[in-house]
Amino acid sequence: MASHRRPKQPTRARVTVLTATAAAAVALASQSAQAAPAKPSKDEVKAKVDALYEEAEKATEKANGAKEQQDKLQKQIGELQDKVARGQGELNEMRNALGSLASAQYRSGGVDTSIQLLLSADPDEYLDKAAVLDQLSAKQVESVQKIQAKQRALAQQRAQAAGKLKDLADTRKELSEKKAAVQAKLAEAQKLLNTLTAAERAKLDQEEGRANRSGASRPDLGNVKPSGRAGAALAAAQTKLGSAYISGAEGPNAFDCSGLTQWAYKQAGVGISRTTWTQANEGTRIPISQLQPGDLVFFYSDLHHVGLYAGNGMTLHASNPRGGVKYEKISYMSPQFGVRI
Structure with missing residues (x-):
């Protein structure tokens, strides 16, 4: 009488091996179906590189503009700083002249109280108090008014210089960013050119x-x-x-x-x-x-x-x-x- 045996069930380990094998086969098939992209041709590389060169040149011209603006600002700042230095020297001379006048008054019998204020530790505050001008002689009034005008001019020039310095800092930052953009485009273009063979590059140069x-x-x-x-x-x-x-x-x-x-x-x-x-x-x-x-x-x-x-x-x-x-x-x-x- 024939023997009827139940087929042996696969063990868990065997199932795992079979599953892994099947997965590997599917992965290999998928890799075969998705082959690596073909290397770009010489003409394709040239077209991409030319486009990158154009983008780099746009960034270059923007960088050139920022550099030109930087040079202009540096020149303007230098001129303003020279004006401030000269103006401060003139202001010091005016104050010294007024101090000499006060000394002469002292030797002749005393110093006007308003002059004492002017020559005090904080004469600038005094100069803003125009009400005391009527206490001074005509010559003193003229001297004080000149000092006031010079101080206002110096304050304005210093403010202009500070503004230019801020503009210069912003322009330098912009210039740095534009240069970085240029270098990034050129590096990308060079990377593409490096994919060409020596013969392809020679041919490209010949065509150019x-x-x-x-x-x-x-x-x-x-x-x-x-x-x-x-x-x-x-x-x-x-x-x-x-x-x-x-x-x-x-x-x-x-x-x-x-x-x-x-x-x-x-x-x-x-x-x-x-x-x-x-x-x-x-x-x-x-x-x-x-x-x-x-x-x-x-x-x-x-x-x-x-x-x-x-x-x-x-x-x-x-x-x-x-x-x-x-x-x-x-x-x-x-x-x-x-x-x-």
């Missing part, structure tokens, strides 16, 4: 057509010869082909975009301001169709980039950390208008 100091890569700039101070500015900038782009740099060995244009015009004997937004208001605005070599060319709707028109549809500009100072077609960068200095 980076200019060099010798001018061997100089493009066809047409037949229009630059002249005057615009021509002199362009000629100066051309000597910097291949120079590095560094945020905030003003030359002579490295530049950012507005730093190059400011430096170039300075070599031509013309002073212009530091940022793209202020340079856009320096001279006469002209349409792109009327550009002449040496004119400033402003790019993008927010005007965060500037270069020098070089002729034949080309600009000479401090492009970005990868390209440095080079020639480039203005059509690559959304030109807005030109400015003739």
Whole structure:
């Protein structure tokens, strides 16, 4: 007679092992289905890096504006402090003169009580009490009034200096924040570039057509010869082909975009301001169709980039950390208008 045995039930330990095995299989299947994202192509990296460079340049121009404001405030504070120092010296001389008058009165028989008050430990409080002026001689009245006026002027100058010092502290904080934003964008861009192989980076540089100091890569700039101070500015900038782009740099060995244009015009004997937004208001605005070599060319709707028109549809500009100072077609960068200095 056949034996009928009940199938052996799996133990708890066996169930645990089977469950773990099944879970591992599911995890492996899931990992296979969700493969690691593909490495970005050279063109994708270039597009992302270019976008980061633009964001960094916007922050750079804001930092340049903060730096310009900081320099202006420091100059104003220095002038105010000089005025206060000179004014305090004049005030001391006035008080000494009034003290001499009091001494003369003492030698001649006594000092007017109002003069005694004036020369006391707290003469400033006394000076506010104009009612006593009728006790003084005409000469003394004039001296006291001059001292009062000088004190008011000094108080106002000190208040102005204090306000400027606060503005300076705020501007320095803003400048620090803008610089940090620039460095963060540039670091992110460099991280992306580091994902490229050496061959890919070489190909990217070749496509960019980076200019060099010798001018061997100089493009066809047409037949229009630059002249005057615009021509002199362009000629100066051309000597910097291949120079590095560094945020905030003003030359002579490295530049950012507005730093190059400011430096170039300075070599031509013309002073212009530091940022793209202020340079856009320096001279006469002209349409792109009327550009002449040496004119400033402003790019993008927010005007965060500037270069020098070089002729034949080309600009000479401090492009970005990868390209440095080079020639480039203005059509690559959304030109807005030109400015003739």
